[in-house]
Amino acid sequence: xxxxxxxxxxxxxxxxxxxxxxxxxxxxxxxxxxxxxxxxxxxxxxxxxxxxxxxxxxxxxxxxxxxxxxxxxxxxxxxxxxxxxxxxxxxxxxxxxxxxxxxxxxxxxxxxxxxxxxxxxxxxxxxxxxxxxxxxxxxxxxxxxxxxxxxxxxxxxxxxxxxxxxxxxxxxxxxxxxxxxxxxxxxxxxxxxxxxxxxxxxxxxxxxxxxxxxxxxxxxxxxxxxxxxxxxxxxxxxxxxxxxxxxxxxxxxxxxxxxxx
Amino acid sequence: xxxxxxxxxxxxxxxxxxxxxxxxxxxxxxxxxxxxxxxxxxxxxxxxxxxxxxxxxxxxxxxxxxxxxxxxxxxxxxxxxxxxxxxxxxxxxxxxxxxxxxxxxxxxxxxxxxxxxxxxxxxxxxxxxxxxxxxxxxxxxxxxxxxxxxxxxxxxxxxxxxxxxxxxxxxxxxxxxxxxxxxxxxxxxxxxxxxxxxxxxxxxxxxxxxxxxxxxxxxxxxxxxxxxxxxxxxxxxxxxxxxxxxxxxxxxxxxxxxxx
Numbered sequence: 001x002x003x004x005x006x007x008x009x010x011x012x013x014x015x016x017x018x019x020x021x022x023x024x025x026x027x028x029x030x031x032x033x034x035x036x037x038x039x040x041x042x043x044x045x046x047x048x049x050x051x052x053x054x055x056x057x058x059x060x061x062x063x064x065x066x067x068x069x070x071x072x073x074x075x076x077x078x079x080x081x082x083x084x085x086x087x088x089x090x091x092x093x094x095x096x097x098x099x100x101x102x103x104x105x106x107x108x109x110x111x112x113x114x115x116x117x118x119x120x121x122x123x124x125x126x127x128x129x130x131x132x133x134x135x136x137x138x139x140x141x142x143x144x145x146x147x148x149x150x151x152x153x154x155x156x157x158x159x160x161x162x163x164x165x166x167x168x169x170x171x172x173x174x175x176x177x178x179x180x181x182x183x184x185x186x187x188x189x190x191x192x193x194x195x196x197x198x199x200x201x202x203x204x205x206x207x208x209x210x211x212x213x214x215x216x217x218x219x220x221x222x223x224x225x226x227x228x229x230x231x232x233x234x235x236x237x238x239x240x241x242x243x244x245x246x247x248x249x250x251x252x253x254x255x256x257x258x259x260x261x
Numbered sequence: 262x263x264x265x266x267x268x269x270x271x272x273x274x275x276x277x278x279x280x281x282x283x284x285x286x287x288x289x290x291x292x293x294x295x296x297x298x299x300x301x302x303x304x305x306x307x308x309x310x311x312x313x314x315x316x317x318x319x320x321x322x323x324x325x326x327x328x329x330x331x332x333x334x335x336x337x338x339x340x341x342x343x344x345x346x347x348x349x350x351x352x353x354x355x356x357x358x359x360x361x362x363x364x365x366x367x368x369x370x371x372x373x374x375x376x377x378x379x380x381x382x383x384x385x386x387x388x389x390x391x392x393x394x395x396x397x398x399x400x401x402x403x404x405x406x407x408x409x410x411x412x413x414x415x416x417x418x419x420x421x422x423x424x425x426x427x428x429x430x431x432x433x434x435x436x437x438x439x440x441x442x443x444x445x446x447x448x449x450x451x452x453x454x455x456x457x458x459x460x461x462x463x464x465x466x467x468x469x470x471x472x473x474x475x476x477x478x479x480x481x482x483x484x485x486x487x488x489x490x491x492x493x494x495x496x497x498x499x500x501x502x503x504x505x506x507x508x509x510x511x512x513x514x515x516x517x518x519x520x521x
Binding site: 049051075076077078079081082083085087089090091092093094098102103105106110113114155158159162168 | 423425426428429430431432433434435436438439442443444447448450451
Protein backbone atom coordinates (compact mmCIF):
# COMPACT_ATOMS: atom_id res chain seq x y z
CA UNK A 1 0.00 0.00 0.00
CA UNK A 2 2.86 2.34 0.88
CA UNK A 3 6.38 1.78 -0.19
CA UNK A 4 9.56 3.72 0.52
CA UNK A 5 12.30 3.05 -2.00
CA UNK A 6 15.74 4.31 -1.00
CA UNK A 7 14.20 7.47 0.38
CA UNK A 8 16.44 10.06 1.97
CA UNK A 9 15.84 13.54 3.26
CA UNK A 10 18.38 16.25 3.87
CA UNK A 11 17.00 19.57 5.06
CA UNK A 12 18.17 22.87 3.61
CA UNK A 13 20.17 23.52 6.79
CA UNK A 14 22.17 20.34 6.16
CA UNK A 15 20.41 18.17 8.75
CA UNK A 16 20.16 14.59 7.53
CA UNK A 17 16.72 13.44 8.66
CA UNK A 18 16.47 10.13 6.81
CA UNK A 19 19.07 7.92 5.15
CA UNK A 20 18.11 5.52 2.41
CA UNK A 21 14.85 4.29 3.88
CA UNK A 22 13.24 1.15 2.50
CA UNK A 23 9.90 0.28 4.00
CA UNK A 24 6.74 -1.45 2.85
CA UNK A 25 3.45 -1.09 4.67
CA UNK A 26 0.51 -3.33 3.86
CA UNK A 27 -3.19 -2.67 3.90
CA UNK A 28 -4.82 -2.79 7.33
CA UNK A 29 -1.62 -2.60 9.35
CA UNK A 30 -1.37 -0.47 12.47
CA UNK A 31 2.24 0.63 12.40
CA UNK A 32 3.79 2.43 15.34
CA UNK A 33 6.94 4.36 14.58
CA UNK A 34 9.11 4.96 17.57
CA UNK A 35 12.39 6.66 18.20
CA UNK A 36 13.88 9.60 20.04
CA UNK A 37 12.79 13.10 19.08
CA UNK A 38 14.77 14.20 16.07
CA UNK A 39 15.18 10.62 14.84
CA UNK A 40 13.16 11.38 11.69
CA UNK A 41 9.70 10.08 12.61
CA UNK A 42 7.79 13.23 11.58
CA UNK A 43 9.77 13.51 8.38
CA UNK A 44 8.97 9.90 7.48
CA UNK A 45 5.25 10.51 7.99
CA UNK A 46 5.21 13.76 6.00
CA UNK A 47 6.91 12.14 3.04
CA UNK A 48 3.88 9.88 2.62
CA UNK A 49 1.59 12.78 1.69
CA UNK A 50 4.39 14.99 0.38
CA UNK A 51 4.04 17.68 3.03
CA UNK A 52 7.81 17.39 2.81
CA UNK A 53 9.67 16.71 -0.41
CA UNK A 54 12.22 13.93 -0.37
CA UNK A 55 15.82 14.52 -1.37
CA UNK A 56 16.19 11.17 -3.05
CA UNK A 57 14.36 7.93 -3.71
CA UNK A 58 10.64 7.48 -4.20
CA UNK A 59 7.52 7.03 -2.11
CA UNK A 60 4.69 5.03 -3.62
CA UNK A 61 1.04 5.06 -2.60
CA UNK A 62 -0.83 2.10 -4.08
CA UNK A 63 1.83 1.83 -6.73
CA UNK A 64 1.53 5.51 -7.68
CA UNK A 65 4.49 7.82 -7.13
CA UNK A 66 3.81 10.40 -4.45
CA UNK A 67 7.26 11.86 -5.00
CA UNK A 68 6.51 12.77 -8.62
CA UNK A 69 2.88 13.78 -8.09
CA UNK A 70 1.96 17.42 -8.58
CA UNK A 71 -1.15 19.57 -8.75
CA UNK A 72 -4.40 17.64 -9.13
CA UNK A 73 -2.66 14.29 -9.00
CA UNK A 74 -1.13 15.17 -5.61
CA UNK A 75 -4.46 16.48 -4.32
CA UNK A 76 -6.08 13.22 -5.42
CA UNK A 77 -3.50 11.27 -3.41
CA UNK A 78 -3.71 13.52 -0.37
CA UNK A 79 -7.48 13.35 -0.09
CA UNK A 80 -7.18 9.60 0.41
CA UNK A 81 -4.75 10.08 3.27
CA UNK A 82 -6.05 11.38 6.58
CA UNK A 83 -3.66 12.98 9.02
CA UNK A 84 -3.87 14.02 12.63
CA UNK A 85 -1.29 15.97 14.58
CA UNK A 86 0.14 16.50 18.02
CA UNK A 87 -1.24 20.04 18.10
CA UNK A 88 -4.64 18.85 16.72
CA UNK A 89 -4.45 21.58 14.04
CA UNK A 90 -8.15 22.00 13.71
CA UNK A 91 -9.21 25.52 12.80
CA UNK A 92 -10.16 26.93 16.17
CA UNK A 93 -12.20 29.86 14.93
CA UNK A 94 -14.55 27.66 12.91
CA UNK A 95 -17.39 25.46 14.06
CA UNK A 96 -16.85 21.75 14.56
CA UNK A 97 -19.03 21.05 11.51
CA UNK A 98 -17.03 23.40 9.25
CA UNK A 99 -13.85 21.73 10.41
CA UNK A 100 -15.12 18.28 9.55
CA UNK A 101 -16.62 19.46 6.26
CA UNK A 102 -13.25 20.91 5.32
CA UNK A 103 -12.18 17.27 5.04
CA UNK A 104 -14.39 17.17 1.95
CA UNK A 105 -12.92 20.14 0.08
CA UNK A 106 -10.84 18.02 -2.27
CA UNK A 107 -13.98 16.18 -3.41
CA UNK A 108 -15.84 19.34 -4.42
CA UNK A 109 -15.35 22.15 -6.93
CA UNK A 110 -13.35 25.00 -5.44
CA UNK A 111 -15.91 27.72 -6.21
CA UNK A 112 -18.43 25.85 -4.08
CA UNK A 113 -16.12 25.17 -1.16
CA UNK A 114 -14.98 28.80 -1.14
CA UNK A 115 -18.63 29.81 -0.73
CA UNK A 116 -18.98 27.16 1.96
CA UNK A 117 -21.46 25.08 -0.07
CA UNK A 118 -21.31 21.33 0.53
CA UNK A 119 -23.78 18.76 -0.82
CA UNK A 120 -26.15 17.08 1.63
CA UNK A 121 -24.35 13.76 1.32
CA UNK A 122 -21.11 15.39 2.44
CA UNK A 123 -22.89 16.74 5.48
CA UNK A 124 -24.13 13.23 6.21
CA UNK A 125 -20.56 11.96 5.90
CA UNK A 126 -19.48 14.67 8.35
CA UNK A 127 -22.23 13.83 10.86
CA UNK A 128 -21.41 10.14 10.68
CA UNK A 129 -17.71 10.88 11.21
CA UNK A 130 -18.57 12.91 14.31
CA UNK A 131 -20.82 10.13 15.53
CA UNK A 132 -17.98 7.69 15.07
CA UNK A 133 -15.85 9.54 17.62
CA UNK A 134 -18.85 10.29 19.88
CA UNK A 135 -18.77 14.04 19.60
CA UNK A 136 -21.83 14.69 17.42
CA UNK A 137 -23.42 16.77 20.21
CA UNK A 138 -20.71 19.43 19.72
CA UNK A 139 -21.41 19.80 16.00
CA UNK A 140 -22.33 23.51 16.20
CA UNK A 141 -19.78 24.50 18.84
CA UNK A 142 -16.79 26.62 18.04
CA UNK A 143 -13.77 24.34 17.90
CA UNK A 144 -11.86 26.53 20.35
CA UNK A 145 -14.48 25.80 23.02
CA UNK A 146 -13.52 22.13 23.11
CA UNK A 147 -10.98 20.42 25.37
CA UNK A 148 -7.79 18.94 23.94
CA UNK A 149 -9.14 15.41 23.74
CA UNK A 150 -12.33 16.64 22.09
CA UNK A 151 -10.34 18.67 19.58
CA UNK A 152 -8.31 15.62 18.66
CA UNK A 153 -11.53 13.66 18.15
CA UNK A 154 -12.78 16.41 15.82
CA UNK A 155 -9.46 16.12 13.99
CA UNK A 156 -10.04 12.38 13.63
CA UNK A 157 -13.58 13.08 12.38
CA UNK A 158 -12.17 15.52 9.81
CA UNK A 159 -9.77 12.83 8.61
CA UNK A 160 -12.60 10.25 8.54
CA UNK A 161 -14.70 12.63 6.45
CA UNK A 162 -12.05 12.24 3.76
CA UNK A 163 -13.00 8.55 3.66
CA UNK A 164 -9.29 7.82 3.66
CA UNK A 165 -7.42 4.64 2.94
CA UNK A 166 -4.62 5.58 5.29
CA UNK A 167 -4.50 7.46 8.56
CA UNK A 168 -1.28 9.19 9.54
CA UNK A 169 -0.96 10.20 13.16
CA UNK A 170 1.96 12.42 14.14
CA UNK A 171 2.36 12.09 17.91
CA UNK A 172 -1.45 12.07 18.25
CA UNK A 173 -1.52 11.86 22.03
CA UNK A 174 1.62 13.75 23.06
CA UNK A 175 -0.44 16.78 24.18
CA UNK A 176 -3.06 14.76 26.04
CA UNK A 177 -3.39 13.46 29.57
CA UNK A 178 -3.19 9.67 30.15
CA UNK A 179 -6.96 9.08 30.26
CA UNK A 180 -7.72 11.02 27.08
CA UNK A 181 -4.71 9.37 25.50
CA UNK A 182 -6.31 5.95 25.92
CA UNK A 183 -9.63 7.25 24.52
CA UNK A 184 -8.01 8.71 21.41
CA UNK A 185 -5.86 5.62 20.84
CA UNK A 186 -8.97 3.44 21.23
CA UNK A 187 -10.74 5.44 18.51
CA UNK A 188 -7.75 5.11 16.19
CA UNK A 189 -7.65 1.38 16.80
CA UNK A 190 -11.41 1.02 16.28
CA UNK A 191 -11.20 2.81 12.95
CA UNK A 192 -8.22 0.71 11.96
CA UNK A 193 -9.95 -2.56 12.78
CA UNK A 194 -13.54 -1.81 11.74
CA UNK A 195 -12.88 0.21 8.59
CA UNK A 196 -9.63 -1.44 7.66
CA UNK A 197 -7.90 1.93 7.43
CA UNK A 198 -4.15 1.46 7.43
CA UNK A 199 -2.76 3.47 10.32
CA UNK A 200 0.74 4.79 10.81
CA UNK A 201 1.35 6.55 14.10
CA UNK A 202 4.42 8.17 15.56
CA UNK A 203 4.29 7.31 19.19
CA UNK A 204 6.39 8.46 22.07
CA UNK A 205 5.20 5.94 24.62
CA UNK A 206 6.50 2.44 23.97
CA UNK A 207 3.74 0.73 25.95
CA UNK A 208 1.15 2.35 23.65
CA UNK A 209 3.00 0.84 20.71
CA UNK A 210 2.91 -2.52 22.48
CA UNK A 211 -0.82 -2.24 23.17
CA UNK A 212 -2.14 -0.88 19.88
CA UNK A 213 0.26 -1.57 17.04
CA UNK A 214 0.40 -4.66 14.84
CA UNK A 215 3.89 -3.69 13.83
CA UNK A 216 6.57 -1.51 15.33
CA UNK A 217 9.23 0.29 13.36
CA UNK A 218 12.13 1.85 15.24
CA UNK A 219 14.07 4.76 13.81
CA UNK A 220 17.41 5.95 15.08
CA UNK A 221 19.24 8.92 13.55
CA UNK A 222 17.48 8.57 10.21
CA UNK A 223 17.83 4.80 9.86
CA UNK A 224 15.30 2.05 10.40
CA UNK A 225 16.99 -0.07 13.05
CA UNK A 226 14.05 -2.18 14.14
CA UNK A 227 10.98 -3.63 12.46
CA UNK A 228 8.84 -6.27 14.07
CA UNK A 229 5.37 -7.79 13.75
CA UNK A 230 3.70 -7.60 17.13
CA UNK A 231 2.00 -10.98 17.16
CA UNK A 232 3.23 -13.06 20.08
CA UNK A 233 5.74 -10.46 21.14
CA UNK A 234 7.05 -10.84 24.62
CA UNK A 235 6.89 -7.58 26.57
CA UNK A 236 10.25 -7.94 28.29
CA UNK A 237 12.00 -8.80 25.07
CA UNK A 238 10.25 -5.94 23.27
CA UNK A 239 11.42 -3.43 25.87
CA UNK A 240 14.93 -4.86 25.74
CA UNK A 241 14.92 -4.59 21.93
CA UNK A 242 13.86 -0.98 22.12
CA UNK A 243 16.95 -0.10 24.10
CA UNK A 244 18.75 -0.47 20.81
CA UNK A 245 16.39 2.05 19.17
CA UNK A 246 16.75 4.53 22.00
CA UNK A 247 20.42 3.90 22.60
CA UNK A 248 19.65 3.72 26.31
CA UNK A 249 17.38 1.86 28.70
CA UNK A 250 13.63 2.48 28.64
CA UNK A 251 12.81 5.10 31.27
CA UNK A 252 9.64 6.14 33.03
CA UNK A 253 9.12 8.98 30.56
CA UNK A 254 8.97 6.52 27.69
CA UNK A 255 6.04 4.71 29.23
CA UNK A 256 2.54 6.06 29.67
CA UNK A 257 1.61 3.60 32.41
CA UNK A 258 4.35 4.84 34.72
CA UNK A 259 3.17 8.45 34.41
CA UNK A 260 -0.28 7.26 35.22
CA UNK A 261 0.90 5.99 38.61
CA UNK B 262 32.41 35.25 55.10
CA UNK B 263 33.74 36.91 52.01
CA UNK B 264 32.12 40.12 50.96
CA UNK B 265 30.35 39.75 47.65
CA UNK B 266 31.51 42.42 45.29
CA UNK B 267 29.47 43.03 42.19
CA UNK B 268 30.91 45.59 39.78
CA UNK B 269 28.63 48.52 39.11
CA UNK B 270 26.86 48.29 35.75
CA UNK B 271 28.42 50.43 33.09
CA UNK B 272 26.18 53.42 32.60
CA UNK B 273 28.20 55.20 29.93
CA UNK B 274 26.00 54.12 27.04
CA UNK B 275 22.81 54.97 28.85
CA UNK B 276 24.06 58.41 29.85
CA UNK B 277 25.14 59.12 26.30
CA UNK B 278 21.65 58.26 25.03
CA UNK B 279 19.97 60.51 27.62
CA UNK B 280 22.30 63.40 26.77
CA UNK B 281 21.68 62.96 23.04
CA UNK B 282 17.92 62.98 23.50
CA UNK B 283 18.07 66.18 25.59
CA UNK B 284 20.34 67.77 23.03
CA UNK B 285 17.96 66.73 20.23
CA UNK B 286 14.92 68.26 21.95
CA UNK B 287 16.60 71.52 22.98
CA UNK B 288 18.33 71.84 19.62
CA UNK B 289 15.11 71.25 17.70
CA UNK B 290 13.30 73.85 19.78
CA UNK B 291 16.11 76.33 19.19
CA UNK B 292 16.09 75.90 15.44
CA UNK B 293 12.30 75.90 15.27
CA UNK B 294 12.35 79.31 16.94
CA UNK B 295 10.46 78.05 19.96
CA UNK B 296 10.58 80.56 22.75
CA UNK B 297 8.87 80.13 26.11
CA UNK B 298 8.56 83.91 26.63
CA UNK B 299 6.72 84.26 23.36
CA UNK B 300 4.27 81.62 24.56
CA UNK B 301 3.69 83.48 27.82
CA UNK B 302 3.16 86.88 26.18
CA UNK B 303 0.65 85.39 23.77
CA UNK B 304 -1.18 83.47 26.47
CA UNK B 305 -3.42 86.48 27.05
CA UNK B 306 -4.36 86.74 23.40
CA UNK B 307 -4.97 83.00 23.23
CA UNK B 308 -7.15 83.15 26.30
CA UNK B 309 -9.28 85.83 24.77
CA UNK B 310 -9.69 83.76 21.62
CA UNK B 311 -10.68 80.70 23.61
CA UNK B 312 -13.21 82.88 25.44
CA UNK B 313 -14.77 83.93 22.17
CA UNK B 314 -14.84 80.34 20.93
CA UNK B 315 -16.22 78.50 23.91
CA UNK B 316 -17.83 81.00 26.33
CA UNK B 317 -20.32 80.48 24.97
CA UNK B 318 -20.14 78.63 21.67
CA UNK B 319 -22.87 79.38 19.15
CA UNK B 320 -25.38 76.62 19.90
CA UNK B 321 -27.77 77.92 17.28
CA UNK B 322 -25.19 76.91 14.67
CA UNK B 323 -25.60 73.17 15.41
CA UNK B 324 -28.19 72.55 12.66
CA UNK B 325 -25.65 73.81 10.12
CA UNK B 326 -22.99 71.45 11.39
CA UNK B 327 -25.04 68.25 11.23
CA UNK B 328 -25.08 67.87 7.44
CA UNK B 329 -21.31 68.38 6.92
CA UNK B 330 -20.63 66.12 9.92
CA UNK B 331 -22.73 63.38 8.35
CA UNK B 332 -20.85 63.93 5.10
CA UNK B 333 -17.59 63.57 7.02
CA UNK B 334 -18.65 60.28 8.56
CA UNK B 335 -19.98 59.06 5.24
CA UNK B 336 -16.62 59.87 3.63
CA UNK B 337 -14.86 57.97 6.37
CA UNK B 338 -17.17 54.96 5.98
CA UNK B 339 -16.83 54.75 2.20
CA UNK B 340 -13.10 55.47 2.28
CA UNK B 341 -12.53 52.82 4.94
CA UNK B 342 -14.69 50.24 3.18
CA UNK B 343 -13.06 50.68 -0.23
CA UNK B 344 -9.54 50.73 1.21
CA UNK B 345 -10.08 47.71 3.44
CA UNK B 346 -11.73 45.59 0.73
CA UNK B 347 -8.84 46.18 -1.66
CA UNK B 348 -6.34 45.67 1.16
CA UNK B 349 -7.36 42.06 1.89
CA UNK B 350 -6.34 40.38 -1.39
CA UNK B 351 -3.27 42.59 -1.66
CA UNK B 352 -2.23 41.60 1.86
CA UNK B 353 -2.49 37.94 0.85
CA UNK B 354 -0.17 38.59 -2.09
CA UNK B 355 2.23 40.63 0.02
CA UNK B 356 2.58 37.99 2.75
CA UNK B 357 5.69 35.88 2.26
CA UNK B 358 4.17 32.61 3.45
CA UNK B 359 1.15 32.17 1.19
CA UNK B 360 2.76 33.00 -2.13
CA UNK B 361 6.45 32.39 -1.93
CA UNK B 362 7.57 34.31 -5.01
CA UNK B 363 9.86 37.08 -3.87
CA UNK B 364 9.51 39.20 -7.00
CA UNK B 365 5.87 39.74 -6.14
CA UNK B 366 5.75 40.57 -2.46
CA UNK B 367 8.96 42.57 -2.14
CA UNK B 368 7.97 45.35 -4.60
CA UNK B 369 4.40 45.18 -3.33
CA UNK B 370 5.59 45.94 0.18
CA UNK B 371 7.60 48.92 -1.01
CA UNK B 372 4.48 50.34 -2.64
CA UNK B 373 2.40 49.70 0.48
CA UNK B 374 4.99 51.41 2.64
CA UNK B 375 4.96 54.45 0.37
CA UNK B 376 1.15 54.65 0.53
CA UNK B 377 1.25 54.45 4.28
CA UNK B 378 3.82 57.22 4.70
CA UNK B 379 1.86 59.85 2.77
CA UNK B 380 -0.49 61.67 5.16
CA UNK B 381 -4.16 61.63 4.13
CA UNK B 382 -4.13 65.42 3.95
CA UNK B 383 -1.35 65.40 1.35
CA UNK B 384 -3.15 62.71 -0.65
CA UNK B 385 -6.33 64.78 -0.47
CA UNK B 386 -4.66 67.92 -1.82
CA UNK B 387 -3.24 65.83 -4.65
CA UNK B 388 -6.65 64.44 -5.56
CA UNK B 389 -8.33 67.82 -5.27
CA UNK B 390 -5.84 68.96 -7.89
CA UNK B 391 -6.77 66.00 -10.08
CA UNK B 392 -10.51 65.51 -9.52
CA UNK B 393 -11.45 68.97 -8.26
CA UNK B 394 -12.69 69.87 -4.83
CA UNK B 395 -15.44 67.88 -3.11
CA UNK B 396 -16.02 64.78 -1.05
CA UNK B 397 -14.98 62.44 -3.88
CA UNK B 398 -11.35 63.53 -3.65
CA UNK B 399 -11.49 63.09 0.11
CA UNK B 400 -12.90 59.58 -0.20
CA UNK B 401 -10.15 58.52 -2.57
CA UNK B 402 -7.52 59.94 -0.25
CA UNK B 403 -9.00 58.07 2.71
CA UNK B 404 -9.30 54.85 0.67
CA UNK B 405 -5.64 54.92 -0.24
CA UNK B 406 -4.57 55.74 3.27
CA UNK B 407 -6.74 52.93 4.70
CA UNK B 408 -5.49 50.56 2.05
CA UNK B 409 -1.88 51.22 3.05
CA UNK B 410 -2.60 50.85 6.75
CA UNK B 411 -4.84 47.78 6.68
CA UNK B 412 -2.87 45.85 4.05
CA UNK B 413 0.38 46.29 5.97
CA UNK B 414 -1.08 45.16 9.30
CA UNK B 415 -2.97 42.31 7.63
CA UNK B 416 -0.04 40.85 5.74
CA UNK B 417 1.94 40.83 8.97
CA UNK B 418 -0.92 38.94 10.60
CA UNK B 419 -1.03 36.46 7.72
CA UNK B 420 2.68 35.83 8.17
CA UNK B 421 2.06 35.00 11.82
CA UNK B 422 -0.74 32.43 11.34
CA UNK B 423 -0.47 29.03 12.99
CA UNK B 424 1.18 26.93 10.29
CA UNK B 425 -0.20 23.73 11.80
CA UNK B 426 -3.70 24.56 10.60
CA UNK B 427 -2.35 25.34 7.12
CA UNK B 428 -0.45 22.06 7.07
CA UNK B 429 -3.56 20.15 8.15
CA UNK B 430 -5.58 21.60 5.27
CA UNK B 431 -2.79 20.82 2.81
CA UNK B 432 -2.63 17.26 4.12
CA UNK B 433 -6.27 16.60 3.31
CA UNK B 434 -5.91 17.77 -0.28
CA UNK B 435 -6.91 21.43 -0.10
CA UNK B 436 -5.64 23.62 -2.93
CA UNK B 437 -4.26 27.12 -2.34
CA UNK B 438 -7.65 28.81 -2.39
CA UNK B 439 -9.11 26.30 0.04
CA UNK B 440 -6.13 26.71 2.34
CA UNK B 441 -6.78 30.44 2.23
CA UNK B 442 -10.49 30.03 2.90
CA UNK B 443 -10.34 27.34 5.58
CA UNK B 444 -7.01 27.82 7.36
CA UNK B 445 -5.84 31.40 6.89
CA UNK B 446 -9.03 33.49 6.73
CA UNK B 447 -10.57 32.18 9.95
CA UNK B 448 -7.32 32.96 11.74
CA UNK B 449 -6.87 36.50 10.47
CA UNK B 450 -10.50 37.67 10.19
CA UNK B 451 -10.86 39.12 13.72
CA UNK B 452 -7.60 41.06 13.39
CA UNK B 453 -8.50 42.24 9.91
CA UNK B 454 -11.86 43.56 11.14
CA UNK B 455 -10.09 45.19 14.04
CA UNK B 456 -7.58 46.95 11.75
CA UNK B 457 -10.44 48.10 9.55
CA UNK B 458 -12.27 49.61 12.52
CA UNK B 459 -9.05 51.26 13.64
CA UNK B 460 -8.69 52.66 10.12
CA UNK B 461 -12.22 54.01 10.43
CA UNK B 462 -11.38 55.79 13.69
CA UNK B 463 -8.32 57.39 12.12
CA UNK B 464 -10.33 58.27 9.01
CA UNK B 465 -13.07 60.09 10.91
CA UNK B 466 -10.41 62.33 12.44
CA UNK B 467 -8.63 62.75 9.12
CA UNK B 468 -11.89 63.42 7.26
CA UNK B 469 -12.67 66.23 9.69
CA UNK B 470 -9.71 68.25 8.42
CA UNK B 471 -9.74 67.19 4.77
CA UNK B 472 -12.21 70.00 4.01
CA UNK B 473 -9.35 72.36 4.67
CA UNK B 474 -7.84 71.46 1.32
CA UNK B 475 -11.28 71.36 -0.30
CA UNK B 476 -11.83 67.62 -0.06
CA UNK B 477 -15.29 67.79 1.50
CA UNK B 478 -16.66 67.24 4.98
CA UNK B 479 -16.79 69.39 8.06
CA UNK B 480 -13.39 70.97 7.45
CA UNK B 481 -14.95 73.16 4.79
CA UNK B 482 -17.33 75.04 7.09
CA UNK B 483 -14.54 75.21 9.61
CA UNK B 484 -12.43 77.09 7.13
CA UNK B 485 -15.25 79.43 6.11
CA UNK B 486 -16.02 80.41 9.69
CA UNK B 487 -12.39 80.97 10.53
CA UNK B 488 -12.12 83.26 7.52
CA UNK B 489 -15.12 85.26 8.76
CA UNK B 490 -13.66 85.26 12.28
CA UNK B 491 -16.87 83.72 13.66
CA UNK B 492 -15.04 82.08 16.51
CA UNK B 493 -18.14 81.10 18.50
CA UNK B 494 -19.19 78.97 15.53
CA UNK B 495 -15.70 77.53 15.20
CA UNK B 496 -15.88 76.64 18.89
CA UNK B 497 -19.19 74.89 18.31
CA UNK B 498 -17.76 72.89 15.39
CA UNK B 499 -14.80 71.83 17.52
CA UNK B 500 -17.02 70.72 20.41
CA UNK B 501 -19.37 68.90 18.07
CA UNK B 502 -16.55 67.15 16.22
CA UNK B 503 -14.89 66.26 19.50
CA UNK B 504 -17.98 64.48 20.78
CA UNK B 505 -18.66 62.64 17.54
CA UNK B 506 -15.05 61.45 17.32
CA UNK B 507 -15.13 60.48 20.98
CA UNK B 508 -18.31 58.42 20.57
CA UNK B 509 -17.01 56.70 17.43
CA UNK B 510 -13.69 55.93 19.12
CA UNK B 511 -15.41 54.50 22.20
CA UNK B 512 -17.82 52.31 20.23
CA UNK B 513 -15.18 51.16 17.76
CA UNK B 514 -12.54 50.33 20.33
CA UNK B 515 -14.99 48.42 22.47
CA UNK B 516 -15.94 46.34 19.42
CA UNK B 517 -12.26 45.84 18.66
CA UNK B 518 -11.61 44.55 22.16
CA UNK B 519 -14.29 41.95 21.69
CA UNK B 520 -12.98 40.91 18.27
CA UNK B 521 -9.49 39.83 19.15
